[in-house]
Amino acid sequence: MALRARLLYDFEGDVSSGELNVTEGEVLMVVRQDVGDGWWEGETSNGTRGLFPESYVEVLDDARAMSGVHSAPPPSYNASPLIRVDGGGVDDNWDDDWREDSWEDSQQSSSGTMRDENTLSPARASTSLGRMGTIRKNINRFSSFVKSGGESFILGAVSSKKVKIANTDIVEIVETVDGPQWSPSSNPFDCTVEQPKKMSKFKGMKSYIAYQVTNSGTNTAVLRRYKHFDWLHERLMEKFTLMSIPPLPDKQYAGRYGEEFVEKRREKLQMWLNRVARHPVVSQCHVLHHFLTCGENEKDWKAGKRRAEKDDLVGAAFFFTIQHPPGLVIEMSDQQVEQFGKFSRQMDEAVMSLRDKMTNHCEKCSGPFKREYEKIGMVIGNLGNCFVEDTGNYALGLTTAVKHTGQAYFAIGQLYEEQPKYDLIPLIDGTKEYLGLLSTFPDLVQVHKGAVEKVKEGRKLLEEGKMTDSELTEVTARTDSLSSVILAEIHHFQRERVIDFKQFMVSFLQEQISFHEKVIDKLKDSLAMYSEA
Structure with missing residues (x-):
């Protein structure tokens, strides 16, 4: 027998996104329960199919289907993904012994469960989105715009009145000639x-x-x-x-x-x-x-x-x-973020190419380059060993010099093997770190794009008389906050990039110069042997 469920609350879904628009007390035929993210698929009495939030219904049997049900308040959205709806904290029994190895598995399992349970879903946000319900919610609940909390913030799903903010919690963004940036820390440390x-x-x-x-x-x-x-x-x-x-x-x-x-x-x-x-x-x-x-x-x-x-x-x-x-001018900030998105993609490719080439060169230093110089040293050394057969005083100087040259080339091969830990590997480690940093920015660009789309949609709704000036002003103000955060983060990244890559390249070149000076010194020492031969 098919599963049936009764609506405990009104649910005004986005029909264009495949969601149902149903009222309290209506009975649905449940078609699918494995949609994910707290959603089920159902069918109304008139044959309309769509998605609805699992938390908005109670499952019925035949006897209960004909009887009334007591309506409870709609599920409330808890702004913090780290707090259970019932008020309990995440994994409160973190570890009786906080050095216990099993902590890793229990912590990952527990915290992962909390995030899944409390991820903002349209079901839990629909009642708090009443004032701006005409702006469509993102159907992709796994998008960075949704997961970051950006959509919830823009659409007012979280009320500032329910959030306690102390003076020490305030995060200041200041305006500079280069645009918004984080207020510098008053007590930096390393x-x-x-x-x-x-x-x-x-x-x-x-x-x-x-x-x-x-x-x-x-x-x-x-x-x-x-x-x-x-x-x-x-x-x-x-x-x-x-x-x-x-x-x-x-x-x-x-x-x-x-x-x-x-x-x-x-x-x-x-x-x-x-x-x-x-x-x-x-x-x-x-x-x-x-x-x-x-x-x-x-x-x-x-x-x-x-x-x-x-x-x-x-x-x-x-x-x-x-x-x-x-x-902030929305269009201008959108252009700046889009330009950075292009820059970050190009930088990602360039840094990856640099890492791959340096890794390849590192392997050559400890492999082919080392072996090649050792082979050169060996054949020159063999020549010197051959000259040993001539014991005349006139030949001893040359014999010694040639053998020294063979040893010098062998030593140069050893220098090639040791050198990467001074120049190539630090540069490779730095590029790997930046590849990790760059991997975080596509999501930031998508969040900003999603926020700007909400503003554009709001402007269109205002023209159609479906949104008020005050509602659009609030959406725009919240988007300004989001844009300021992203632009400040971009500025911080760019400042760090300039400092870091200057240090990377200076250190690399200094070590390269030191390496080649060691090689030259080896060759000069060997050359001096011939002046005495």
Whole structure:
């Protein structure tokens, strides 16, 4: 028998997007329950098919279908994706022992479930979108515009009256000759990740690597594992949906205790943490300072952790903390973001080509180049060994010089093998980090495009008399806030890019010069031998 469901509340869906427009008490025939994201597909009594929110109905049997039902208030939307609708925090029992290896699996499973349950869906937002319900909602619930909270913010699905903002939560954007940018941090700092140490528990049954993390701001040293970096990364991604949070270095299981791997991970974690610490906004957030300063007291750690996971100012709600210069021109900001989108795509291709070429050259240095110089040294050395047969005094100088030249070329081959760790590998690591950063910007460009489309749609509706001036003004003002955030983030990226790539190239060229000077010195030393031959 087909499943039937009764509407508990009115649902004004977007018919053009395949959603139903139904009223409280209406009975639907459920056609599909696996649509996803909290949606079902159903059919009305007049044969109309479409999507409706699962949370708006109750399943009926034959007896209940003929009886009345008690209507409850529509499900409310909780602005924070980190808070359960029932008020409980995410994974409150994070870990009795916060160094436990099993934390990684439980944390990923738990936090992932919370995000799925509380992702803003049209079902939960429809009642709060009443004032601007004429603007169409995005049918793709997995688009970056929706997932970032941008659509919810633009359409007023989250009310500023329900968000408590302290003075310390305010994020200021200032106007400069180059456009909007983040207000500089008043207390910048950097971090070191050092002294990796293999530790164990349960009498050696479980092992892990702990790193000493120190920030220059407080000079506090704390022990952190990779899973703690992973937790921090997740929290930053949840809170700052329109900021370029770089990805963490990849996990590795095989050989993860090897000395070379541990050192390389240490370098990358330090690079990642300093990238975060240089951001004027992210560097000031509570969750980062908790990560950097909380010691091994379990009670203190859990208290700070719960506070971070119960943060109301995440996703769409975060945008209420933004204070920015008024008067952004939507069309101009759209053009600027579009131009940056083109720039970031071109830069992504260029950086990828640079990384690939340097990687290839690195392999040649330790392979063909090294072998070629060693072969040259070998054949010249063989010539010198041949000259040894002539023991006359007139020939000894030349014999010695030729043998020295063979040794010089062999040494040059060794220099080629060692050189990449000084110039090529640092450059490769830098390009890899930037590929990670660049991968975050297509979503930001799409969010801005989606916001601008809402403004254009609102203008059209205003002309048709389907939207008021005040409603359009509010949509435009919220879009200004979103645009300011994205433009400030673009400006921050560009400033960092100039600093970083200048440092990358200067360091690379200095090491290249040093390398070739070593080669020249080897050749000069050998050349001097012939003047005495």
